[in-house]
Amino acid sequence: MNLTELNRIATAMVASGKGILAADESSGTIKKRFDAIGVESTEENRRDYREMLFRSKEAMSQYISGVILYDETIWQNAADGTPLVKLIEQSGAIPGIKVDEGTQALPMCPGETVTVGLDKLAERLKKYYERGARFAKWRAVIDIGSGTDGRGIPSMTAISVNAHALARYAALCQAAQIVPIVEPEVLMDGDHDIDRCYDVTSRVLNKTFQELRVQRVALEGMVLKPNMAISGKKCVKQASVEEVAEKTIRMLKACVPAAVPGIAFLSGGQSDEEATAHLNAMHKLGPLPWGLTFSYGRALQAAPQKAWSGRPENIAAGQAAFSHRARMNGLASKGEWQSSLEKKAA
Numbered sequence: 001m002n003l004t005e006l007n008r009i010a011t012a013m014v015a016s017g018k019g020i021l022a023a024d025e026s027s028g029t030i031k032k033r034f035d036a037i038g039v040e041s042t043e044e045n046r047r048d049y050r051e052m053l054f055r056s057k058e059a060m061s062q063y064i065s066g067v068i069l070y071d072e073t074i075w076q077n078a079a080d081g082t083p084l085v086k087l088i089e090q091s092g093a094i095p096g097i098k099v100d101e102g103t104q105a106l107p108m109c110p111g112e113t114v115t116v117g118l119d120k121l122a123e124r125l126k127k128y129y130e131r132g133a134r135f136a137k138w139r140a141v142i143d144i145g146s147g148t149d150g151r152g153i154p155s156m157t158a159i160s161v162n163a164h165a166l167a168r169y170a171a172l173c174q175a176a177q178i179v180p181i182v183e184p185e186v187l188m189d190g191d192h193d194i195d196r197c198y199d200v201t202s203r204v205l206n207k208t209f210q211e212l213r214v215q216r217v218a219l220e221g222m223v224l225k226p227n228m229a230i231s232g233k234k235c236v237k238q239a240s241v242e243e244v245a246e247k248t249i250r251m252l253k254a255c256v257p258a259a260v261p262g263i264a265f266l267s268g269g270q271s272d273e274e275a276t277a278h279l280n281a282m283h284k285l286g287p288l289p290w291g292l293t294f295s296y297g298r299a300l301q302a303a304p305q306k307a308w309s310g311r312p313e314n315i316a317a318g319q320a321a322f323s324h325r326a327r328m329n330g331l332a333s334k335g336e337w338q339s340s341l342e343k344k345a346a
């Protein structure tokens with residue numbers, strides 16, 4: 001393992017003013033997104049849509065540091081035969097790959113899951129590296145709620161097995177000279193308040209870093225992709241932007257060692273503008289010990305998906321919508337965003 005090189009890539013992934021495009025929706029998730037805009041989820045439509053994003057010159061060259069791909073996409077070529085990975089590289093961004101294989105029900109823990117995909121991972125990573133991937137991603141999913149048997153979740157069992165798998169994955173990545181994005185997502189579904197999210201996320205992060213240490217993962221060669229400390233979607237009292245920023249930074253400072261080069265948030269179902277405003281507000285609380293940016297899926301893609309709607313004549317509009325969101329988030333990653341910039345563009 002060349003840790004200097006892993007650290008160089010991890011640092012580039014969270015460079016100031018840039019962030020990560022999460023375009024790694026699995027087949028089920030992209031179908032849901034396409035259903036919402038009335039587009040059939042065929043291999044060609046998925047390719048055309050993603051090609052549109054990767055050919056968005058302004059967004060890709062100025063505001064996007066890296067792109068997380070799904071297995072299908074990393075092997076796909078653009079309509080003119082250029083591998084999509086090459087389009088990303090040519091724009092100056094780093095290609096990455098989602099390597100988890102989704103979740104499975106966790107035995108003895110009703111309503112909870114464990115993320116799978118460790119079998120043969122070493123061999124898969126080798127092939128992805130040869131294809132150009134320089135980082136990878138694995139998402140663990142932790143739910144907050146009463147649980148199907150009323151005992152309350154998450155259980156320590158779910159937190160522990162997911163942290164163990166994340167660390168196993170991260171160690172395999174580093175051995176393959178690939179930077180692991182470690183993503184323990186605490187879902188914002190439910191009616192819990194921000195303080196419950198803060199407590200659960202803190203437990204999850206602490207356990208994850210404990211496992212990373214036990215399994216000898218070099219913290220200097222990884223990126224963390226966490227959720228923010230935020231109110232559940234159905235919570236009657238929604239925390240303000242300032243409260244989300246203040247509690248998220250307090251939580252991360254308590255749980256994430258400064259040796260980690262960067263943190264890149266998931267958007268988790270926040271609206272586009274909320275996700276931008278929260279990241280921006282956090283930068284007002286600096287200086288921070290790590291790079292802090294976005295790795296958004298929905299909050300970067302909802303607008304371009306709508307503008308495109310599967311029509312070739314809408315490609316320019318889709319790219320303009322993507323470039324706008326990328327620019328807004330790029331500014332937020334420096335604390336330089338203002339809501340008036342959104343209105344101006346509209």
Ligand SMILES: O=P(O)(O)OC[C@H]1O[C@](O)(COP(=O)(O)O)[C@@H](O)[C@@H]1O
Nearest residue numbers: 022024025026029267268296297298
């Ligand atoms: O399709 P999956 O595997 O459920 O992944 C869901 C998505 O969640 C993410 O981790 C975060 O996306 P969001 O910003 O939309 O929450 C993406 O990288 C990924 O595409």
